[in-house]
Amino acid sequence: MKNRIQQYINIESLSGILLFSGMVLALCISNSSLYDLYLNLINLPISITIGEFGLHKPLIKWTNDGLMAIFFLTITLEAKYHFLEGEFTSRENLNLPIIAALGGAIVPAIVYYALNYDTFPQAKGWAIPIATDTAFVLGILSFFSTRIPLALRLFVVALSIIDDIIAVMILALFYTASINYIPLLIAAIILLLLAVINLLKISKLSVYLILGIGLWLSLVETGIHGTLAGVLLGVFIPLRVKEMDQKTSSPLKRLEHALHPIVALIILPIFAFLNCEIAFKELSIADFYSSVTIGIVMGLFIGKQLGIMSFSFIAIKLGLCKLPCDINWRVYYGTTILCGIGFTFSLFIGTLSFEDKIFVNQMELGVVLGSLLSALLGVILLRKATRVSQSMVENPQNILIKKS
Template sequence: MNDFLLKLKTLSHNEAFGGILLIFFTLLALLVQNSSFSVYYENFLDLKIGISINEFELNKPFLLWINDGLIAIFFFCIGLELKKEFIEGDFRNPKNIILPFSAALGGILIPALIFALVNIGDAYTLKGWAIPTATDTAFALAILIMAGKHIPHSLKIFLLSLAIFDDVGAILIIAIFYTTELSTAAFVIASLAIFAMLILNLLRITKKSVYFVCSLVLWVSVLKSGVHATLAGIITAIFIPMHTKEGVAFLEEINEGLKFWISFVILPLFAFANAGVNLSHINLDLIFSGVSIGIFLGLFLGKQVGVFLFSFLAIKFKLSSLPQDSNLKQLYGVCILTGIGFTMSLFIDGLAYEVSDIFHYVDNLAILAASFCSGIFGFIYLKFFTK
């Protein structure tokens, strides 16, 4: 049993396996939703779970517990990685930040511009401008690794670094543009929770249970405030101390402890819950609507063009340099893979349009189609044209 758990823990550190697991649960969701089990699948996601204490009530479908709760833990881990990189990693050197930051910026601006141009004049459809700006790192990294050993390790680091800024960009977009009515009382409670974690950090207190309670209060208050709850994850990560007073790597210990749950529970469950597109409900007349075309072109074309263009300009103007032992052809191959939006794009789609079937699922289909095209085209290009 211990050997089995050890093997699972080892697999949770394998980025390629994480991507394969996501592919499996994506296909499983599509299969289940388009079979006689679709009723059970939908009932599973619609299952109401909640708590009620006097006037306080938190009652949500299981789908929203996944998208608001479990994904906040994922963003918490992203925040831990970001803090570690800035304090102890490559991002201590400002020059190492410029290339992935520029790439991430291009990967947000160009897809958003393409979507906006396709949907210009329609205020409602324009709400989805951020859908093609996200990259699903686990998928992209898995395909990059499977492309072959001739791909230099520095490009994997580049993709991971780009992904950090891409995820931070997604969090900021969600917080700024997809926030509903704001609650002053909830903001006050959130501020108190943040202040408490600041004091804990300054006093170098490293009791996990104390941080858990503070983060839980923060999550609930952010959720009730009108700002998306995923922001609570990244804020909590900022206040986690790097080390205990005895010198033990406290932040690293938490991050390592969560990797298993992220790889085997949170991301697969998120993919399974969000990828179940009922193909029979798709309105063929809407396949070439502005929303579906904007999403497809934004992800498949806009991401690769934006990431590569901004990376090339940073290198051309000597603000940065190519990742070690790589060339522009290989860099472009990685840029193609950033068009795999998948889980994060589905997530933002749900925030933008709220009612998932408003476009008869052609928006979800466009995300899946663009992601699969980016993955397949990127793999073929990297495998056969960059040696």
């Protein structure tokens, strides 16, 4: 268990560095003589044609609709494993990240909406500040080395996974365009097939993946965002196999183990590079003070920490949960500020919220500023608050909850 957890955290930490590098590179190119070349790259048309059926999208859409579906598949597999067989099978371990994630989603959305409720389409961006970028947060925590207990990193992983689940539900409910019902019927049939082969405990991943591709194509044609296919496919991939196949490893574990480094080290950095196009010469002073920019900054920087801290404090005082072992409120607060780094998922929701280039620029500016403020203040507070010994970090078992 310790090796699996440590490997996960190491990959996420490296991913955070690559994500930051992709963001910085995109910002530099967007404000250089290579800007036109960069625009040509992200808008490069790519087509796939099979008989009379064809998909025609620019590179950035293939990334956001296609590659990000793999990202959603991966986080669904991770969530399923952790909640069914991993560290969070215990309700006592799970209560705090669930409650904290709810606060970290509800309050930022309220903060943003309070600043934009009377304007359209600005109000559509209310979900942008609700997410936490696991890779960035774990990447920052990795720099604190032995001063951060593994229990706290596990808490961040759980909170961000639940955050992502909440965000996926919001995407499905509020960010779906008009629906084409014939492809929707095909998608429903594919889901039924997935349910049947799951009940039969079929362990061949190829069967699930072929149906998953069909599900993605159907949802894209339906008008529902294709990334939802990743979530639905992940739900049906079995964690356990038939007794006669005990020598066969879990399909879920095999797929998650194969996809996690690809998603963390390749797909997410590519997403960051292609979606962080901000040409500062196109921005005005008014963009920095726009309701979209301010709403996102306030949602990520103020709303996140306020929501997580207030919900956590009340829940702990009511006896519903406990702080992770060897963690005090100062360290916990510093971590809640880091959870305001919404980068990847916030940008993704932003691309679905706005089409006008002006609002897209303001959205990207708000996400970058809000995430940077959260990162800077979080690091400063954690440096002052962390005084954890090496022995507290090395043992990953039974450290999530303080012993009574």
